Amino acid sequence: MIFVPLSFVAALLLVILLVAALRARETTGGNTAFLVLVALCAVQSVVVGLRWGYHVEAARYVLPILAASLPPLVLLSFRTLLQRDDAGSGAVRWLHALPPLVMIALVLFVPALIDVALIVIFVGYALAVLNLGRSGPDALVEARLDSAVAAHRALVIAAAALCLSALFDLGVLLAFEWSMGANAEIIASNANILGLFFIGLTAFVASRAHPSAPTQPGPPEPSPSEQDREILDRVQRLLVDQKLYRDDNLTLSRLARRVGVPARQISGAVNRLAGKNVSQYINDIRISEACRLLRDTDMSVTAAMLDAGFQTKSNFNREFRRVTALSPASWREQNRPRAAA
Known part of the structure; x- marks a missing residue:
């Protein structure tokens, strides 16, 4: 009987969401960053299945790098729904390439620090994502107004999913410390499936909040008015x-x-x-x-x-x-x- 890891099922569901978003892109204005995020979640879910379902050794080196790429992409995706002037400069955006680059270095030279680094990355970016929506739905000024509330809710859930992934990474770390990794496989596989699916689903919801046509920068903001x-x-x-x-x-x-x-x-x-x-x-x-x-x-x-x-x-x-x-x-x-x- 052919064994199909649960993470492959999650990947299939994410691919279905991606196809639906691509088909509806002309009418719903699916945002490219969110579509890439859904695709990355699907790819990572497949790699999780290869690593923990079929024990493909090569996947153990790829998985931390993909995981470290996910939180920056979550943040950058939701930043596209902010005022253009608040989206940050190109130089600042390039700094978000550091987590996967750092993870490559850790995989090659200091693998013992991988889990700790992932916990720091996921928690740090979860707080950054929550900070984007601190003013509520009105902070997402580039979201369609009929979908702003749903997009803000997706932002909060995505941040929670990042925290959940960090929590499970902590569980893996403790499993190796206390029981020589006896339960690490169960914790890691379940964590990835749950976290990736929630992040992919929220990215799909948020992508539909983007207008179908790009907007131009608004006028400079004058002094606050009391009228x-x-x-x-x-x-x-x-x-x-x-x-x-x-x-x-x-x-x-x-x-x-x-x-x-x-x-x-x-x-x-x-x-x-x-x-x-x-x-x-x-x-x-x-x-x-x-x-x-x-x-x-x-x-x-x-x-x-x-x-x-x-x-x-x-x-x-x-x-x-x-x-x-x-x-x-x-x-x-x-x-x-x-x-x-």
Whole structure:
């Protein structure tokens, strides 16, 4: 009977996610960095199967290098959803090539330090990823507003997966210290499968938050303004009067350029006056329009969703329930005008 390691199954699922992302790239704007991240997770999962399932010795040298390449790519992928000016210079980005280079040196000369180095790399990058999203979904100004919350949630889960991988690496290290590596194989294989799948899945989710067309840098940020009401009025006029909410590729960065106000000032004005983030604020307007269409027309739920500016049913249904506490179909049934007797 042919033995198929569980990590090969995880790799297959990741490849399916990658193919789905590539097929949907034209409409969802799949980000290249996230697609590379999913591909790397799939490759690493195959190498894990070769190392622990078939005991291929060559894989033991490749696996730490692939593992050290993963956290920098997670960070760089999520940085693509930040303001362009916050993405860092090319010289700084090249510093993220150090972890795999250091790991190559350790594999060749000091293999005893591999597990310790991986723990430091994974925990350090997990904290860096969490720091990217410290301001909530509004920090991801290059994410489509209908997907910003999901992308931020993916960011947090990806950071947690990095920490989980570090925890399992610590378990492997202790297994060798205390029991001569008796349980190391089980710990390492399970850890890699779990961590890689979660990172790949979150990368797939976050890739769909990127707009389909690249955006240009916004204007320089002026001094902070206290005229929150004026800013919010200008945003409201653009969204409602010019129906900008119908742009399913709308991002906070694009909105800021249309309003002529820095993204941080728009986010601050919405937070202070509306008590919510920009994504929720705009989705509230979209849901209001969807409700009007469901109540006053015979338009299908899917058509109303698209006309209101949503691109995916999952986001639409989630936001619709957040605002109305009902599904679109149930809301329509309860709010359609009754025919006169």
